[in-house]
Amino acid sequence: MTDTVSLYDQFQALHAERNSGREGWLKDIREAAFNTFTELGFPTIKREDWKYTNVLPFLKEEFQVEQLHSVAFPATISDESIAGLDAHIIVLQNGRLTNAPKIKGVKIATINDAVDLGGAEEYLAKSIPVEKHPFAALNTALFEDGIVIEIEKNVQVDKPLHIIHTYNSLEAAFVQPRILVISHKHSHADIIETTKVLSNYTLFSNSVTEVYVKENAQLNHYVLQSEPATSRFVSFRQATQEKDSLYNNYTFTMPGAALVRNNLIAALKGTNVETHMFGLYLASDNQLIDNHTSVEHQQPNCFSNELYKGVLKDTSKAIFSGRIHVFQDAQKTNAFQQNNNLLLSDKATVDSKPQLEIYADDVKCSHGSTAGSFNKESLFYLQSRGIGEATARNMLVAAFAFDVTSKVKIPALRAHIEHLIEHNLTENYD
Amino acid sequence: MLTINNLQASVEDKQILKGINLQVNAGEVHAIMGPNGSGKSSLASVLTGRSQYEVNGGEVTFEGKDLLDMSPEDRAREGVFLAFQYPVEIPGVSNINFLRTAMNEIRAYRNLPPLDAKEFLKLSRERQKLVEFDAQLVNRSLNEGFSGGEKKRNEIFQLAMLEPKLSILDETDSGLDIDALRIVSNGVNKLRSKDNAFIVITHYQRLLEYIVPDFVHVLYNGRIVKSGTKELALELEERGYDWLKEPFESESI
Numbered sequence: 001m002t003d004t005v006s007l008y009d010q011f012q013a014l015h016a017e018r019n020s021g022r023e024g025w026l027k028d029i030r031e032a033a034f035n036t037f038t039e040l041g042f043p044t045i046k047r048e049d050w051k052y053t054n055v056l057p058f059l060k061e062e063f064q065v066e067q068l069h070s071v072a073f074p075a076t077i078s079d080e081s082i083a084g085l086d087a088h089i090i091v092l093q094n095g096r097l098t099n100a101p102k103i104k105g106v107k108i109a110t111i112n113d114a115v116d117l118g119g120a121e122e123y124l125a126k127s128i129p130v131e132k133h134p135f136a137a138l139n140t141a142l143f144e145d146g147i148v149i150e151i152e153k154n155v156q157v158d159k160p161l162h163i164i165h166t167y168n169s170l171e172a173a174f175v176q177p178r179i180l181v182i183s184h185k186h187s188h189a190d191i192i193e194t195t196k197v198l199s200n201y202t203l204f205s206n207s208v209t210e211v212y213v214k215e216n217a218q219l220n221h222y223v224l225q226s227e228p229a230t231s232r233f234v235s236f237r238q239a240t241q242e243k244d245s246l247y248n249n250y251t252f253t254m255p256g257a258a259l260v261r262n263n264l265i266a267a268l269k270g271t272n273v274e275t276h277m278f279g280l281y282l283a284s285d286n287q288l289i290d291n292h293t294s295v296e297h298q299q300p301n302c303f304s305n306e307l308y309k310g311v312l313k314d315t316s317k318a319i320f321s322g323r324i325h326v327f328q329d330a331q332k333t334n335a336f337q338q339n340n341n342l343l344l345s346d347k348a349t350v351d352s353k354p355q356l357e358i359y360a361d362d363v364k365c366s367h368g369s370t371a372g373s374f375n376k377e378s379l380f381y382l383q384s385r386g387i388g389e390a391t392a393r394n395m396l397v398a399a400f401a402f403d404v405t406s407k408v409k410i411p412a413l414r415a416h417i418e419h420l421i422e423h424n425l426t427e428n429y430d
Numbered sequence: 431m432l433t434i435n436n437l438q439a440s441v442e443d444k445q446i447l448k449g450i451n452l453q454v455n456a457g458e459v460h461a462i463m464g465p466n467g468s469g470k471s472s473l474a475s476v477l478t479g480r481s482q483y484e485v486n487g488g489e490v491t492f493e494g495k496d497l498l499d500m501s502p503e504d505r506a507r508e509g510v511f512l513a514f515q516y517p518v519e520i521p522g523v524s525n526i527n528f529l530r531t532a533m534n535e536i537r538a539y540r541n542l543p544p545l546d547a548k549e550f551l552k553l554s555r556e557r558q559k560l561v562e563f564d565a566q567l568v569n570r571s572l573n574e575g576f577s578g579g580e581k582k583r584n585e586i587f588q589l590a591m592l593e594p595k596l597s598i599l600d601e602t603d604s605g606l607d608i609d610a611l612r613i614v615s616n617g618v619n620k621l622r623s624k625d626n627a628f629i630v631i632t633h634y635q636r637l638l639e640y641i642v643p644d645f646v647h648v649l650y651n652g653r654i655v656k657s658g659t660k661e662l663a664l665e666l667e668e669r670g671y672d673w674l675k676e677p678f679e680s681e682s683i
Contacts, residue, residue: 375518376481376482377518378518378520380479380480380481380502381514381517381518381520382520382523382528382532383479383501383502383503383506384478384479384502384503384505384506384511384512384514385506385511385528385529385532385588385592386503386506386507386532386533386535386536386539386592387503387528387531387532387535388503388535389501389503391531391535392503395523395528395531396520396523398522398523399520399521399522399523400522401522402521402522403521403522406522
């Protein structure tokens with residue numbers, strides 16, 4: 001039996017080792033971030049934004065926190081892909097870049113290389129509010145390496161960039177992947193992130209992804225989470241958007257990981273910015289899926305739309321917290337948010353918490369939240385045409401998810417997700 | 431084809447059907463009329479297996495089989511069809527995929543191979559024409575954003591596709607303008623044959639000018655209080671239902 005104190009001690013030792021003998025801006029950032037983490041500690045349910053998710057039990061294990069790159073990976077790992085998807089594949093092993101495909105107009109490097117070359121200083125950890133996010137602070141202090149993806153000015157990337165996160169370890173492991181994406185002016189790209197966990201040991205992943213979408217750039221960012229039950233995923237993603245930019249985030253969470261906590265922030269720092277957040281979570285067994293999102297309208301004439309849908313089975317639990325923050329200057333803001341939940345079991349629970357903070361007076365904002373079970377009349381209608389109950393239920397779940405799945409613009413990815421939904425739900429219902 | 435014997439049913443402990451007797455044979459069209467709340471739609475619901483209804487007496491046999499013992503989908507697979515009074519909108523389920531799934535599940539139940547895409551499409555086109563159903567609606571989400579008339583026409587289109595032995599039309603005429611009523615009725619009349627049967631539930635005699643019934647039954651307070659031929663419908667149109675209520679009510683005191 002161990003507790004989070006000994007885990008903290010390990011992090012402190014790691015921090016001392018990482019920063020000894022180093023100087024420069026990165027050291028300062030790491031130092032400050034570690035101090036912030038020390039001050040905040042791991043979040044408890046006393047924090048408003050962790051009220052429904054008690055993360056501490058998920059941390060009580062003997063985790064290996066360093067030197068994970070010495071673990072061997074099977075050679076065939078890059079075969080992990082989505083049927084029919086034509087993409088540039090970027091494989092990360094325990095957070096480290098192993099292959100960087102050569103792509104016209106795209107620079108891919110390890111963070112360490114980017115730091116050495118001086119390309120990361122302007123962006124890395126520059127706009128994320130670590131003081132409010134203990135896990136992001138911890139990652140910033142201790143990430144070992146990671147990748148920087150830069151989409152160059154005016155470039156339209158020919159194929160999606162598919163980042164495959166792979167994890168392997170010989171004991172329980174705590175990993176802290178870090179990704180920095182910079183979409184330069186007028187560029188256009190699609191990024192897909194998927195994960196493959198190879199070991200049977202407990203995996204705790206604390207990831208940070210920073211995205212910068214510069215003037216008039218467009219980025220579609222797909223995150224597909226379907227990890228095994230032995231894994232726990234805490235993620236922090238922030239998109240910082242400049243004027244006229246478009247950022248679309250699609251987060252799909254499938255049954256699996258015991259804990260999924262996604263923090264997603266869009267910081268709209270220019271005018272005429274457009275942001276979409278689409279989410280679909282399917283929770284089963286004893287799973288806990290927590291999505292905390294925040295859209296910060298800092299400038300006038302921006303549009304944001306958020307749609308998160310959840311399907312819950314068994315004794316699973318889901319949390320949705322959606323914050324829309326409209327700053328005083330952000331006149332003519334249009335901000336919409338919707339969260340709908342379909343509960344397939346009496347024992348599943350969902351906490352849905354919309355938060356609107358509006359300081360401007362000429363805005364259009366709306367939010368809505370629902371939780372319910374199957375519409376009996378719809379089910380009867382399908383059955384009355386000869387469709388069996390199980391098939392009818394699957395049709396209704398797929399139809400419920402349709403609003404989100406239909407937003408996926410890459411056909412092979414959409415088909416893959418639809419297949420996963422069907423595969424994960426074609427069991428008997430309660 | 432269908433034999434209903436002393437059927438009794440309730441919803442939430444309220445007795446709705448109090449002993450219905452009805453015999454429907456192949457080739458016949460039966461109209462069931464009656465004032466609001468008399469149990470007309472409840473009868474349709476009980477026959478097709480809507481779960482809110484509890485059957486607490488009597489039996490129903492369909493082609494010699496115990497209908498009440500079957501799941502709603504098995505009743506459909508045996509050949510019973512309900513045209514809904516209020517067809518459900520299901521966004522995200524495409525009309526055509528829904529029909530294809532339904533059709534192939536019914537065929538599987540009858541040990542028939544699934545229709546291939548080409549055959550299905552051909553049949554679909556043919557039946558759309560038969561019931562004057564707009565081809566564009568076929569590819570939309572099931573009933574989503576359809577007008578009242580379009581929904582009812584979709585019910586008849588489904589009927590035409592699934593070719594049931596017994597069709598129950600639950601107030602299919604309500605909310606239809608005269609053109610839509612004519613189209614729906616024409617569709618039904620084209621589908622009538624010596625091998626199938628219809629139960630037409632309606633509040634108004636108007637529909638029966640287009641779909642001419644062989645028999646008319648008046649349902650009141652959970653029982654069939656009068657049966658006759660199509661002339662009975664005309665009489666009801668003229669005299670209303672009150673003359674039928676009175677003897678029944680005095681009888682029950």
